Amino acid sequence: GAVVSQHPSRVICKSGTSVKIECRSLDFQATTMFWYRQFPKQSLMLMATSNEGSKATYEQGVEKDKFLINHASLTLSTLTVTSAHPEDSSFYICSASKGGGVSYEQYFGPGTRLTVT
Amino acid sequence: QKEVEQNSGPLSVPEGAIASLNCTYSDRGSQSFFWYRQYSGKSPELIMFIYSNGDKEDGRFTAQLNKASQYVSLLIRDSQPSDSATYLCAVNTQGGSEKLVFGKGTKLTVNP
Numbered sequence: 001g002a003v004v005s006q007h008p009s010r011v012i013c014k015s016g017t018s019v020k021i022e023c024r025s026l027d028f029q030a031t032t033m034f035w036y037r038q039f040p041k042q043s044l045m046l047m048a049t050s051n052e053g054s055k056a057t058y059e060q061g062v063e064k065d066k067f068l069i070n071h072a073s074l075t076l077s078t079l080t081v082t083s084a085h086p087e088d089s090s091f092y093i094c095s096a097s098k099g100g101g102v103s104y105e106q107y108f109g110p111g112t113r114l115t116v117t
Numbered sequence: 118q119k120e121v122e123q124n125s126g127p128l129s130v131p132e133g134a135i136a137s138l139n140c141t142y143s144d145r146g147s148q149s150f151f152w153y154r155q156y157s158g159k160s161p162e163l164i165m166f167i168y169s170n171g172d173k174e175d176g177r178f179t180a181q182l183n184k185a186s187q188y189v190s191l192l193i194r195d196s197q198p199s200d201s202a203t204y205l206c207a208v209n210t211q212g213g214s215e216k217l218v219f220g221k222g223t224k225l226t227v228n229p
Contacts (some may be wrong), residue, residue, distance in 0.1 A: 111160040
């Protein structure tokens, strides 16, 4: 199997506060984890790529100081949205890749719906 | 810029019919290709991946890859209302990166 969990599934926070989202690969070691954001009726947008023990690689236009990513182990990555604002309200989804071979498939977590009031 | 194009739909088929979903990609060096299903309000779920030219079958699903035409498709046989979802095509480009480039998705509706 390839199961990825995310916590929390839903969070409401006040503007200006920080929110941490956890992503865990439950039955495999993930060489790489990815963080996506998806606004309603829009496609997935890759925010950053995270490898265990190294700094995350952010996509163009994504503020690394606002979206802090820590990849502490081969099974855990966290995304912290700092000083959240209403425009950060979105569906945040992580994925994990087993790596190697030729396929590079990614397995997605169930997502975290963030609402900033 | 590496792009993945899909018809946004909606694609509507009757129950029991074959649904055909298409995807083209711009990077000729792309190595592997994925189809994900995303139900409304949920995260994507991997259906199939393919990296060799030709067909790959898994139950009611068949992925077809034609690298010369830079085209990948997904056929769903005996479509069921539960197949109604948005189908995302994703491509792993060359260079050894594990990043995937996603298309915007095709919304499929299977009518009972």
